[in-house]
Amino acid sequence: MTRALLPPVWRALPRRALAAAAALGLLLAGLPRLRSGPPDPLAGLYALRAAALVFALGLAFLLDDPARHITSAVPARRPVRVALRVALVAPGAALCWTAALLLVPEEARPPVGALTLEAAATAVLALAAAALVVRRTQATEPGAAISAWxxxxxxxxxxxxxxxxxxxxxxxxxxxxxxHDRWAALLTVAAVVGARACVEPLRARLRPRAL
Structure with missing residues (x-):
């Protein structure tokens, strides 16, 4: 069943938002190379943080699904559908972040592990917020609101x-x-909240029989 879901999930991905975020993020990461003079570590730090934010803004659109109220009736539960979307974009997201790191001159590149932790926490926070909106509301395209937030x-x-x-x-x-201890805590909390938000709420309630 999961294999059968791959083609429709792939077609439903918000490609324009993801591609725009990838392009803009890489452009921002490459800005330190355009500066004249010796590489500036501060410029590299801010460029990578800006790129991480832009990548996360793109991921905020990942759960957009105009046909959400139709696809919710399929046998596969929401956690499976969300996991498939994340799995399909994760390799591209990792590749974009690696490219962003390499675009910054080595002399201006901040500690890679720490900046990767910041980027991961920001991305997971965006996904968790989108999952919460999908769970708590009837919104079909929460990406714009989540990116602004x-x-x-x-x-x-x-x-x-x-x-x-x-x-x-x-x-x-x-x-x-x-x-970065706080960033790690933020990443953990966002991951837990996001995973919990992906669980479909119980819609059927037992109602007392009328007397």
Whole structure:
């Protein structure tokens, strides 16, 4: 049954949103190479963070499905359908992120593991938010709303979080390690919430028999 679902799930993927996010993210990652003068580590850091955000904005559209209320009647349950979508785009997402890392000059490239953790947490947060909207509402295309929310949330995290809870620091900052402990926690929470949100709610309720 899963194999039979692959073609329709593949056709239903939001290719335009994913392709646009991939192209824009790679363009942003390549900007440090266009600067004159010696490579700037700060420019590389901000370029990769911008690319990670844009990639996540594309993934926010992954669960868009105009035919959602029709496909919900198929035998395969929602976790299977969502898992197939994620599995189909995961190799491309990993390839895009690898290419983004390589586009930044080596002298300007921040610690790869830490930035990959930030990118993964942002992407999973976008997917978890989309899964929550699909579970809690009748929306068929939550991607636009989730992408706007993600931008606002990122700006708020950058500007409003207190000093001890900041998420965006430079590698030279003594808070670098603690900050990425928080990124790891955010990734874990987002993954758990997203997995839970993919479970279909019970729609049939036992009603008391009329007397």
């Amino acid at each position: 993600l931008v606002v949330t990122g700006a708020a995290a950058f500007l409003l979080l207190p000093h001890d809870w900041v998420l965006f620091v430079t590698p030279e900052d003594p808070r670098w390690a603690d900050t």
